[in-house]
Amino acid sequence: MVVAIENEKHNWQNLNKHLCSKLKTFGDSAQRPEVVKRTCGVMMDQCEEEEEQQPSDQSVLLTGSQEQVEDQETPTQGQESNSGDEWDTDLETDSATDPKQSLSRAELYLQACQRTGSVPVSSFLHNLADTNLNLNHYGVGPLGAKALAIVLKTDNIITNLEMEENSLGPEGTRYLTEMLQTNITIESLNLSNNQLGQEGAYIISKMLSDNYYVKSIKLSGNGFDVSAAKYLADALKGDYVMKELDLSHNMFSITGGEHLGHMLAANVGIEVLNLSWNPLRMGGAMAVSAGLKENSTLKQLDLSWNSFGQMEAESLGQALKHNRTLVLLDLSGNYLDDQAVTLLCQGLNTNDTLGVLKLSHNPMTNTGALTLLKTVQNNMKSALEEIDISTVFVNEEFVELLEEVRQRRPALGVRHTTMSSVTRNLSALRILRKSLSERNESILDFFEALDKEGTTKVSTSDFRKAVKAANIPLDQQQLEWLIRKFDKSCTATIIYRSLHPPERCQLCLRLGHRVLHLILSIQK
Incomplete structure (x- = not known):
């Protein structure tokens, strides 16, 4: 911790040395704004001997007196509570109107912070050349957003602006959206x-209605209700610019889902849509499914944690019959039981584009x-190449079927949970084969030795005794599982001609050889 503090202090001292000469433009120390002193992190008395007592002709960068700036730029309590056009959102800067002055981005930002009365964010000053500006969780606030907007209005470097959890509110958002009217570089x-x-x-x-450059926007956790859903949906109908939209963790409910579903049917641009953690349900979910049926651009859809049940699963299944662009569907954390999965599979029966399906945390x-x-x-x-059912405990039948499917589709990956007993049972057949191979025998040889009359049938009791007599290292649970595997009809008889394909093929081969030998002997 001490080292981190010393490093930060050293960084501020370097920044102070760089900016000290520039701070002459703010007049003598009595007039110098306190916010700039805090930004540098070092008492400005270090620069006193280098400054002239009288400001030069070009030293005043702000129009009017300091009192006028404060009166014009600092919103009153009443103004902060007002909405819409009553806010002062003029983002013009003096340097932009005076061609004689050319300020660096750092200087322009510090000046903007002085004008708005906000505290500069050191992360911005330290990463001026980065295309990704990450100011998440910095407590920027509305006035801090205004200062940033002043700088970013004509910026041509930053392409991704991260402002999560900064208490922006509608006021700070208005400053940023006004900035985006002229900024053509920010895309995310x-x-x-x-x-x-x-x-x-x-x-x-x-x-969004006038947007031509922002392609990705994250609006998660902003308390959006039904009315908010309508505003956003109306703006995005027919839109082709926005590619990624995150509306998770809001409060759209059924009616909000209906608005978004109608938007999805008309939108021709969105490729990634996150609607997780919104209680859409019922009519809302069915509207989203109807929109998905008509949509031709969406590739990833997150509907996790939305309380979907059988009704919603059926509507999604119908949508998947028609949709030919979706490649990822996340339905984790819903109420999808076995019947709901069956209804969903009605669409998966014919779908040929979905590659990833997430169904964990469902019943x-x-x-x-x-x-x-x-x-x-x-x-x-x-x-389908990736299926997530990681919270489902599967049995031996599922694991064996998965191995069989992978013989034809080796790229298929299924995340599931297997109990240790299942794993142990599944190893029983491998242990039996290995033990017999060490004696140069196959499973077919083992059964034929027990079948004295050549009926291709062996009783389960004879098989059990023979395994124990051969000292094959199987415990009782593994042995009983093998018997259930060989005698699936529970008839106490193993018909070894109906064994697993490899064994069955060996049996057919041997029978074929016997028939051929019999035919040859008759011909002689």
Whole structure:
């Protein structure tokens, strides 16, 4: 901690040395703004001997007296509570109107902070050349946003602006959206968790209506309600510029989902849409599904943690029958049981584009997992390569089926949970094969030795005794699992001609040799 503090102090001292000569423009020390002194982090008395007592003709960068600046730029309490056009959002700077003055970005930012009465953010000053400006969690506030907007209005470096959790509110958002009217470089904007509310959504919607450059915007956790959903949906209908939209952790509910569903049907640009943690449900979810059916650009859709059940799963299944662009669907954390998965699979039966499906943290069981895997197996055109059912405990049947499916589709990855007993049972057949191979025998040889009459049938009791007599290292649980595997109909009889394909092929080969030998002997 001490080292970090010393390093920060050293950085501020270097910045102070660089800016000391520039600070002459602010007049003598009595007139110098306190915010600049705090920014440098070093008492400005270090520069006193280098300064002239009288300011030069070009020393005054601000119009009017200091008192006039404060009167004009600092919002009153009443102004802060007002909304809309009553805010002072003039982002013009003196340097922009005076061609004789050319300020660096750092100087322009410090000047803007002085004018707005906000505290400069050191991270901005230290990363002036970066295209990614990350000011998440800095407590910038509305006035700090105004200072940044003044600098960024004509900026041509920053392409990604991160402003999450900065208490911007509608006022700070208005400053930033006004800046975006002239800035043509910023393509990605994060305004998540900034208490924007309905008023902020309206401001954002106005920006989106005239937007030609911002392609990604994150608005998670801003308390957006039904009215906010309508503002945003209306602005994005027919839009083709916005590619990524994050509206997670809001309060859209059923009606809000309907607005967004209508937007999705008409939008021709969005490729990534995050609607997680919104209680859309029922009519809202069905509207989103209807929009997905019509949409032709969306590639990734996050609907996790939205309380979806069977009704919502059925509507999504119908949408997947028609949609041919979606490659990722996240339905984690919903109420999708085995029946809901079956309804969803009605769309997966024919879908040939979806590559990633996330279903963890749903109440589905091994039964639903098997239904899903069989659907993938039966759809020869299925594009699924990643399935997340990591919270589902699967049994031996699922694991064996997965191995079989992977023989034809080796790229398929399925995240699931397997109990240790299942893993141990699945190793039983491998142990049996290995033990017999060490004696130069196959499983087929083992059964034929027990089948004295050549009926291709062996009783389960004879098999159990033979395994123990051969000292094959299987515990009782593994042995009983093998018997259940070989005798799936529970008839106490193992028909070894119906064994797993490898064993069955060996049996057919041997029978074929016997038939051929019999035919040859008859011919002789």
